Amino acid sequence: MTWQTFAFLIIAGFAFTYSGLKFKMLFELMRKHQGKGPALDRIPERIKTAIANVFGQAAVNRKQPIGILHTTIFWGFLVITIGTLEQFVSTIYSGANFEFIGHGPYSVLVRVQDFFTAAILVAVCGAFYRRLVVQPAGIGVSRDANIVLTFTGALMIAILFMNAFYILAHHPFYSESMPVSLALATFLRGYRYSPETNAVLFTAWKWVHMLLVLGFAMYIPSSKHLHLVAAGPNSFLRKLDREKPMKPIDFTNESITQYGAAKITDLSWKDTLDYYSCTECGRCQDLCPAWNTGKELSPKKLVMDLKTNMYRNKSAILAGKYEEVGPIIDENVTEGVIWACTSCRACEVACPVFIQQVDKIYETRRNLVMMESKFPAEVQTVFKNMETNYSPWAFSAADRGNWADGLEVKTMADVGKADDLDVLLWVGCAGSFDDRNKKVLRSFVSLLKKADVKFAILGSEEQCTGDAARRIGNEYLFQTLATANVETLNRYAVKKVVTACPHCFNILKNEYKDFGGNYEVVHHSQFLSQMIRDGKLKPAAALNAKVTFHDSCYLGRWNNVYEQPRAVLGAVPGIELLEMKQNHDQSMCCGAGGGRMWMEETVGKRVNITRTEQALETGASVIAAACPFCMTMMSDGVKAKEKTESVKVMDLAELLDQATT
DSSP states (O other): OOHHHHHHHHHHHHHHHHHHHHHHHHHHHHHTOOBOOOOOOOHHHHHHHHHHHHTSOTTGGGSTTHHHHHHHHHHHHHHHHHHHHHHHHHHHTTTOOSGGGOHHHHHHHHHHHHHHHHHHHHHHHHHHHIIIIIOOTTTOOOHHHHHHHHHHHHHHHHHHHHHHHHHHHHOOTTGGGOHHHHHHHHHHGGGOOOHHHHHHHHHHHHHHHHHHHHHHHHHGGGSGGGHHHHHHHHHHTSOOSSOOOOOOOOTTOTTOOOOSOSBGGGSBHHHHHHHHHOOOOOHHHHHOTTGGGTOSOOHHHHHHHHHHHHHHTHHHHHTTOGGGSOBSOSSSSOHHHHHTOOOOOHHHHHOTTOOOHHHHHHHHHHIIIIITOOSOHHHHHHHHHHHHTSSSSSOOGGGTTGGGTTSOOOBHHHHOOGGGOSEEEEOHHHHHHOHHHHHHHHHHHHHHHHTTOOEEBOGGGOOOOOHHHHHHTOHHHHHHHHHHHHHHHHHTTOOEEEESOHHHHHHHHHTGGGGTOOOEEEEHHHHHHHHHHTTSOOOOSOOOEEEEEOOOTTTTTTTOOOHHHHHHHHHSTTEEEOOOSSOGGGOOOOSOTTTGGGSOOOSSSOHHHHHHHHHHTTTOSEEEESSHHHHHHHHHHHHHTTOTTTOEEEEHHHHHHHHOO
């Protein structure tokens, strides 16, 4: 056994043991969390998405040029790891190498390794330039990231010098296959070192290479680059569908004594994997409407702060002493952070490693509302109205059908069963009680009649879907409303539902299933688009207007409905569609989601004002919406910007109705 073999075995044994113990501790922290994790279903799809996003770097490459830099470093490390293993083997077994694969294949291998070594070095320089010179707001200043980039750059330099001195000392047959290392060797040849000196320098750089790798292995478990290990499993466990219902609470289970998340351990092991996976890239923060209007919430910082909370409580968690674990709400994750979220899911759509930030906020809200009775004061009135009037407003439930006066709209009580109907029209609270949105429903009813659609409404039997209650954290109130609505819908044997409210659409379609409500639910933009395609609606009158469309979060990012609203606008003669800079998945929230419609906005700039400004920048004379909340927020924004004389806010149904005879 040579001194190098002995030294390597001692150092490598220590490094891998240290790293292994760190990973074991991280796994134990994850395992000790008490929340319920995701179901392992649709395995073939999970394997496919993991391959696409780990090896294909699909999600990472949605943003450039950093996507190319990251992909280069990722694939480069996969390739040069083969060379690192070869150096480990040659150190343990003196003279051993991978040349047994044949001169031709080995020459190809070292050529690819040489290329990627240089490419990674260039990519590291690009990443340093981005962090230190460009300094995008989302990534901030990260000492950890700079350390890792320094590790990586130093490792590439060590490999190039190691290869160059090996070429000078031994003149291997594959020298010409390593153009970058050969060029460096040619330069170093000018120093006229003796063959013995070149051999010593090769050994020195080889050790620098190996020590950097072993040091990096020890550093990874304690750094943000833990994502190298965690991101793959997180991609495999990602939410496969865009639709994502909230998890119900079983209130009949008397063994459940904690509703929501009061402590970090009340969240699930999957939440812990999210912390480990975070790359701190800042893409979530870049798109967050709360952060971009001066609120306390940063989705990136939320994940980092939750991880900090977990590490701070590490000893108690590992010992199973959950009573000693501190609360989630602390000096970092304040109540202001939790209530600032609009649940737009921009953060989740942007995240390249599929972290689910919104779920953590929901669970924390549930604890604040149901366990601690802590919530914004104005929400108390909303809860009371929902309990007594079955809507967020203090209007009588008996008046729910008044919006349709004079339209001769039948109720389900008149019809009896849904068998002879094409669809049930779910009006929603805004359509029933908000004066502006009553006009939207009347236009939609006009279109249904023009298309000879057989429909009815529930009228006074309809109750609020409970969306706002659930998003704010009052799960019990939500379930009370949901079960009542499901009972009514099932009593009439309803099969298909159409609604003009994306919040009602989302919750009826995706969340009522847990309570026995299985219906085909479509949004009015989808329904109108289909009727146009089927020739049942034939818009002919030219409106001659420049229109910009605001994507509703609960229609788009929650349910992937983007094209049908645009198809409706595109079918109206004379409409010129002008897209805002932030559209589709990149669209900015209006500020009303996640229960924020019912809360005061006192910190920073109002979200709806910022979004309205983006709409006005297009020069459009009409801001088109497909959501009652969005319409309210954008109308308020237009009014605040004193543009009511030149810019109108209209629903798709209103525009289509004007153009259709």
